[in-house]
Amino acid sequence: MARRIIFLLFLIACVVDRSVNVHCEKQLVSSFDKHDNASSSLAELFSGKRIPLFRYITNKTSRLSTKAVQVGWDRGLQTSLYVISVGLGTPAKTQIVEIDTGSSTSWVFCECDGCHTNPRTFLQSRSTTCAKVSCGTSMCLLGGSDPHCQDSENYPDCPFRVSYQDGSASYGILYQDTLTFSDVQKIPGFSFGCNMDSFGANEFGNVDGLLGMGAGAMSVLKQSSPTFDCFSYCLPLQKSERGFFSKTTGYFSLGKVATRTDVRYTKMVARKKNTELFFVDLTAISVDGERLGLSPSIFSRKGVVFDSGSELSYIPDRALSVLSQRIRELLLRRGAAEEESERNCYDMRSVDEGDMPAISLHFDDGARFDLGSHGVFVERSVQEQDVWCLAFAPTESVSIIGSLMQTSKEVVYDLKRQLIGIGPSGAC
Known part of the structure; x- marks a missing residue:
């Protein structure tokens, strides 16, 4: 299946644009899963380029966490997720995640009894840098979950829950680990949700989670500032058959602002x-x-x-x-x-x-x-x-x-x- 093809890749990072003229610096990258020969070889092929971004056809509406009124013919429309591959943990495990500028909390499907799983489900226990976020910490407060902590002595884990306009939701426990875009683009101690349960999980198709690129304190850009202060993307035009990734790719870039004139x-x-x-x-x-x-x-x-x-x-x-x-x-x-x-x-x-x-x-x-x-x-x-x-x-x-x-x-x-x-x- 084509989803297996995306399994793969990734590499590099060039990035963004900004005010007067902008563009981001390109940085080389190698594979995320050193133990996965298929992933490694594909990543090497893409080395030195922007991170490929794919269009994935699914059944969903806007995931914007602000309630919008849904009416008319768009209810049953097959629409698109835009996804990239990142690495999570140590050693980095490939995760295919949706890029979402309409929310700020990132999350992935994690190991737990009875959870939604696929071959790339994140295994917290196998990452040497993974740790739970505790109740009472500043990050738990930033995640908006600390008030929902019960007894920090008997229940120390920080819960998270994100609800979306399309009716789907993700909830579980906050963790911290290294988020990898390339060998030189890493965010250590990145806070994200480990999805232990969800409502409408099928709405997320076969992706492994979501990368929150919004303006909130939990977003990728806020957690990586000032190391990275801009990101850009290009969403591909070409449609593909339902459940497959388009042959034409877009790109996603994360980095520092440089000069450019056509934006x-x-x-x-x-x-x-x-x-x-x-x-x-x-x-x-x-x-x-x-x-x-x-x-x-x-x-x-x-x-x-x-x-x-x-x-x-x-x-x-x-x-x-x-x-x-x-x-x-x-x-x-x-x-x-x-x-x-x-x-x-x-x-x-x-x-x-x-x-x-x-x-x-x-x-x-x-x-x-x-x-x-x-x-x-x-x-x-x-x-x-x-x-x-x-x-x-x-x-x-x-x-x-x-x-x-x-x-x-x-x-x-x-x-x-x-x-x-x-x-x-x-x-x-």
Whole structure:
């Protein structure tokens, strides 16, 4: 199976971009599992490159831990996880983990009686650097779990629980161990959740866990600062059959900021009520160069985030109504046929690719991200006919710029300068 193929790899690290011009330094890496000949040889083949990132098709919605309203046709949509391979423990054991900028707590499936397992399940007892996080410690408090500790004398372990918008949840015990991206990119004493039980475990497909890249204190970037102060990724466009990884790969990079000229940036915005996410100050959306008639407050009220863990984009109902009406007018004028059975879905066989509506995002600091037609629609089979549906859904909570709108572009998180950037299409 193709999942066995990803089993493998990994190596290197080049990284990011940031404010003025940015790019991250490339660092060589070798294999994680020295005892696994297959993994070693594949890792060596990739040595000196960015960490490969794969698209994995599954059945899920947004995992953003902030509740969003889920309505309409997207409920049963087959969507994507974006995964990389990392090493965990000593000796490092390969873990295939989802990259999620919509949450901050990392976790993997661990050994325990009756737990969800696969051949790569993390075995705490075999790592010489693995240790439990105790109740009463600062890390247990940062993980938000210390108040749930019972009696630290009789029950010293620090529990964790993360619930996601799609209904799935992961919970167990906090541990610390060495997280490895490359031979020179290691985070010793990295705190993560050992999943002892979960709800909706099948929602996570065949991945080994999740890498929290959000803004919270438990996130990878916060735990590795100031050693690493930025990360970037490029999510691949190509789709693949369900349950398999795409032949085309993207990449993930972690490191120090360097200079680059083809990335545009907007500032991160702190919100007192939600410190787990990287917010941006979106003020307007334009379609084919014309701004929608919306007040900036419609987005600022709850905030806006980029989320690699949500394929669709979520915006307030009023904004979606105006956007969908503008899209409808343009498509009907260009020869699309409206689907009667599905709202905001169209048969676009008569629409040239160059006539697909293009979207730009405008921010309070004057930044503008031209996203083109990527992520505006998602293909779906309706009554044995291929149709295209608007890749947006309404929310009463945080607005989400989903992964579809980010595909093929380098997306940069510069923690030091507090900036998020997007490069031109074609980065992967």
